Amino acid sequence: MFVRRGASMGTEAIRARRRAGASWRRLEPKRHGTDDELVSRVSELGVPMSQREMEALATATRRARRGDGGSRREFRKMVRERVEAEAERQALAEIILRADERTVAQQLLRAFDYVGTALFAMSGTLVAGEAGMHVVGASLVGCAASMGGGTINNIIMGSTAGGVFWIREPTYLLIAVCASVITFYSWPSIELELAKREMHFDFPPETLAFPQFKAALDANPAFEQRLRRAVADQRGGDDPSPRQIFDWLDSNADGALQRDELLVFARRHSNDSLLVFAVESLALGTFAVSGAQSAIVRGLHPIACAAAGVTVVSGGIFRDILCHRPSVALSAESFALATGVGAGTYVFLRHLLVSHGWPLPLGLRILLAASATISIRAAAWHRKPDSLLSPMANFREASEPGGTA
Template sequence: MSQWIYFFDLCGTAVFALTGAMAAGKYRMDAFGVLVLAAVTAVGGGSIRDALLGATPVFWIRDPNYILVILATTAAFLVLVRKPHRLPNKTLPIADALGLALFTIIGAEKALLLGTSGIVAVIMGLLTGVGGGIIRDLLCRQVPMVLRTEIYATASILGGIGYTLSLQAGMDSMAALAIAMLSTLTIRLSAIRWHLSLPAFDLKTKRV
C-alpha cells in the first residue's frame, strides 16, 4: 500500500505542478515565474501539513524526487505548450480537480499513519488538497478558489471523511482510496460541469 501511496503522491505532485504552470502561462509569466508557481502549487499544501504534524524536514526536502517531478513537469510545459492561452477553458479546472482528489487522500493517509484522529486526518487532507492552490491564487492576485462559492473545499472534506470512515469500517485500503478519490473527483467535476456552488454570504442590505 505504501508504494501505491508514494506513486499517487508523485502523480499528484505532477498534476498540481501542471496547474501552477498553466496559471503562470495564463498570466504571461516568464520561465522562472512558471517554475515558482508550479513548485508552490505542488508542494505548498503538503509543506503546511508536514509542518503542522511535526513531520520535519518536510517531505520534498527528505525526498528530492518531488523536486525532480516539478522540474520535469515545468520543462515539459515550457517545451510542449507554446500558447497556453489557447488551451481549452476547462483544462486547468479539470487538472486541478484531479490534483485535489489525489492530495486529499494523500494528506489524510499521512495523518492517519502518524496516529492522528479521524477529524484531524480530514483537516490534513483538506490542507494538502487546497494549500498549494491558495498560495498559487494569491501569487496571481486572485481570490483563492477555496474562499469563493465554488464547491471546492467541500469536495475535499467529503472525500477525506469518506476515506477515514471507510478505513474505520474495516474496508480494504485500496478500495477506500479508490472510493474516496472517485467521490472527491465526481463532486468537483459535477460542480464545474453544472456550475454548482454554495450560497454566498452577503452583508449588503437592501435600501428602502
C-alpha cells in the same frame, strides 16, 4: 535593642523586595516542595517560569512518596519518557505505512500522487505565465502550487524530522521542477495547436479581419455557440451577434484581431475543458487521500486527519497569492469542499476497519474516498455556470458578475 530591631526590620524589607523581583527565586524548596536542583535546571534552560508554573512542574515530576517534591532527576525522567513515547509513535507510523507499502493500491496511490504533483505544477506555471513571469518565477510558482500544501501539512503535524516530504523524497521536487520548465516552454505551441483545432482554421500571420472571422464562425457552429455563451456571460446581456463577439475579442479596438486576442477564448476553453477538469479532479482525490493518510499514521484525531486532506491542497492558494488573483481553492467551485469530503470518507472507512473490524481493504477505501471527491467536483461541473455553494446571505448580489463589492 531598638537599633538592632530597626536594622532587622529594614533587612526583612530588602529581602521581601528581592523575593518580589525574581519570581522563580521565590520558590523555596522546603515550602513548595521543589528541589533546589530543579529550580537551578529551569534557570539554566533559560525558561522564565512563574511560581504557579514551577509548582505545576513540581507536581508533574513528583514520582516518590506522597508529599515529596519534584527533583531534577525526576524532571529528566519525565522528559525521557515523553521523547521515548514520541519515538514509539513514530515507529508505529512506519509500521502502518509498511503494512500497505507493497500493495498494488498503495503503489497506485503513490503513482497518482506523482501525477497530481506534475499537474498542479503545470497549473501553477500556466497561471504564472499569464501573470507575465519568466521561467524561474513560473517554476517557483509551479513548485509552490504542487508541494506547498504537503509542506504545510508536514509543519503543522510536526513531521519534519529529516526535512519536509520533498526533502526526504526529492522525486517530488524533481517532478515539480521538470513539469514547470517543460510546461513553460512547450505550452505556447500546444495552446496554438489546440486553438487551431478548436476554431477550425489556421491563424493568420498578422491580423484577422471581421469577414474572415465571420467565415470561421459559419464553418464551426459549435464553436460559435460557445463563443456566444462566453461573451453573454462576460457582458451580462442577451445573445450577442458575430459583430459583438468580434468587438469583444478586439481588446485594443483597432478593427482587427491579433493572434493573442484570438487565443484568449481558446486558452480559456482549453483550460476549462472537461478533460482538464477530470484530470484535476482525479489529482484532488489522490491528494485528499494522501493528506488524510499522512495524518492517520501520525496518530492524530480523526477530525484533524480529515482536515489534513483539505490543507494538503493549499498550494493552490499560494499560487493565486503569488500571481495576485482570487483563490480558486476558496471559490464556489470549492477545492476545499471536494477534498474535505474525500478525506472525511477515507478517515471514516478506516475507523470502521480499526474499531469495528469491517473487511475494507486499502484499495476499496482509496477508491471510495477518491470517488467522493470526484463526485463533488462532478456536481460542480454539472451546475456550471451556477455556483455549487451560495455566498453568505445579504452579500449574494455583490458576488454576482457586475455586482458591487
